[in-house]
Amino acid sequence: MKKIVFIFLVLLLGLVACNTKEVKEEVEQGQVTQEQTNEEAEEAAQGEQEESNIEVEEEQMAEDTEETEEQLSEELEESVEQETSTITSEQEVKDIIEYYAIGEADKLVNISFENSEIKATIDLAQDQLFSPKDIAVTRYSQLSDELLYHDGWELLTITYTNIGTISMNRTEKETNEYGDYFPTLKIEERLQ
Structure with missing residues (x-):
């Protein structure tokens, strides 16, 4: 049982070491830069702004739909009243x-x-x-x-x-x- 735990810990340490090595290599190679981080932040902000605009448009459409439904209901009532003879x-x-x-x-x-x-x-x-x-x-x-x-x-x-x-x-x-x-x-x- 001790051997299995030991093997498991060795494997776990090996995985952590590999992952740390990859991140370190990326930083050294300049793949992860402050510029990329800024671009990603800007894209995220634009996405949030677009989502906000969509929400505003949806709210406006819902209000317009409610007004249209009310107008149609009033017109129907008026037409029923007018049709009575x-x-x-x-x-x-x-x-x-x-x-x-x-x-x-x-x-x-x-x-x-x-x-x-x-x-x-x-x-x-x-x-x-x-x-x-x-x-x-x-x-x-x-x-x-x-x-x-x-x-x-x-x-x-x-x-x-x-x-x-x-x-x-x-x-x-x-x-x-x-x-x-x-x-x-x-x-x-x-x-x-």
Whole structure:
């Protein structure tokens, strides 16, 4: 055991001696000079200055992003407020229904707008990908999302031929950051 410790100490001393010899040779050969040390210090200072500039730029970008987000939020709120109008005629209702609730092959069978109640019957075309109930719920949701931007109605009843009827009162709407809507689950529950 003593031999192993002795051999280990000899090796350790040999390594230290070699390392010291290399440093001594570099100093003697002039490879490590005060000039190189100064250059390295200057480069390090420049690097720190660049990092500081980058940090300032990042902070400015973060502030600009926050201001932009606030402006967009305010503009969205203003646009929602500006888009609200009052429906006064059956023709306005028909135009909205045709744009938001009728697909290419669907047919608007009839429509009425009386006593703040919108009633319509729609014949949905067959779809290869989705069930008729899913299409009815989706179309009702799209239509109601748009109609909730307009005043002048309280009850929306849409009958989908051979599928069922969905009827919801305006007071059942919910609101999130994007505006008013009827929850899809409630629409599905109402489909009878």
